[in-house]
Amino acid sequence: MTLNSAENGTAVRLEKVSFSHSEAPFLFDVAFAASKITAIMGPSGSGKSTLLNLVAGFETPRSGRVLISGADVGAKPPSARPVSMVFQENNLFAHLSVERNVGLGRSPSLRLAEADHVAIAGALKRVGLAGKEQRLPRELSGGERQRVALARVLVRDRPVLLLDEPFASLGPALRDDMLDLVAGVHAERRMTVLFVTHQPEDAHRIGQDMVFLDNGAVAATGAVADFFTKAGPEAFRRYIGAGPFGQGSRDVARKRT
Ligand SMILES: Nc1ncnc2c1ncn2[C@@H]1O[C@H](COP(=O)(O)OP(=O)(O)OP(=O)(O)O)[C@@H](O)[C@H]1O
Numbered sequence: 001m002t003l004n005s006a007e008n009g010t011a012v013r014l015e016k017v018s019f020s021h022s023e024a025p026f027l028f029d030v031a032f033a034a035s036k037i038t039a040i041m042g043p044s045g046s047g048k049s050t051l052l053n054l055v056a057g058f059e060t061p062r063s064g065r066v067l068i069s070g071a072d073v074g075a076k077p078p079s080a081r082p083v084s085m086v087f088q089e090n091n092l093f094a095h096l097s098v099e100r101n102v103g104l105g106r107s108p109s110l111r112l113a114e115a116d117h118v119a120i121a122g123a124l125k126r127v128g129l130a131g132k133e134q135r136l137p138r139e140l141s142g143g144e145r146q147r148v149a150l151a152r153v154l155v156r157d158r159p160v161l162l163l164d165e166p167f168a169s170l171g172p173a174l175r176d177d178m179l180d181l182v183a184g185v186h187a188e189r190r191m192t193v194l195f196v197t198h199q200p201e202d203a204h205r206i207g208q209d210m211v212f213l214d215n216g217a218v219a220a221t222g223a224v225a226d227f228f229t230k231a232g233p234e235a236f237r238r239y240i241g242a243g244p245f246g247q248g249s250r251d252v253a254r255k256r257t
Pocket residue numbers: 021022024042043044045046047048049050051
């Protein structure tokens with residue numbers, strides 16, 4: 001039996017990756033487990049987006065290596081990396097229909113064969129947008145636009161998914177729906193997901209592992225569940241503060257089950 005890459009799992013590793021925008025230095029040395037959802041949290045400016053951009057290839061390390069499935073992807077442009085990315089907004093081209101925006105995940109020149117159209121229709125159905133294929137992004141709600149971005153991820157079918165606060169501008173109930181959609185897609189495809197969020201409840205809802213950044217470096221790593229106990233890392237507890245997710249209470253553990 002041959003296993004495809006998703007079944008093998010695709011680990012992501014930043015090996016002593018240094019980088020600097022201007023004066024602020026970053027040094028990332030961290031591994032993301034294959035086929036898991038890892039939440040990436042940390043104070044504003046700690047380097048979460050920068051880390052994702054290094055994996056995606058939008059930023060180039062000054063030194064160190066980015067490894068995906070053990071292969072150094074440093075020389076590859078973003079389009080050649082086995083990665084998809086969803087941002088908080090501006091994922092879509094305003095002048096293209098929903099169907100064509102999704103089609104870009106299949107072919108950047110939108111030369112689409114019959115099989116591509118079938119895949120696009122299937123992806124739009126999976127994210128709950130069947131019937132809205134011909135709409136423009138401005139004719140959709142914020143949540144629907146993010147569903148289009150997820151449909152594009154599905155047709156692009158890369159083993160690594162980078163999510164940079166994709167649902168931060170959505171209300172709580174809708175955010176939960178979208179997170180459950182991501183968790184459902186992850187259960188089907190088993191991508192390796194790096195999920196940047198400021199919301200502890202979002203990390204808790206779908207995250208399995210946690211990478212906590214502080215000041216341009218990894219401050220703590222571990223299982224998400226362990227971060228939300230009283231024994232969780234001190235810097236993390238300071239960051240999330242008081243509130244239902246800041247008390248390390250057993251209520252949180254109960255909610256999960
Ligand atoms: N293109 C850029 N040019 C110069 N500095 C930048 C650039 N992008 C980010 N920075 C700086 O690098 C630091 C880290 O930014 P980054 O966006 O990675 O942080 P973050 O943890 O994602 O923050 P936030 O939670 O606010 O989104 C910040 O101090 C930011 O001002």
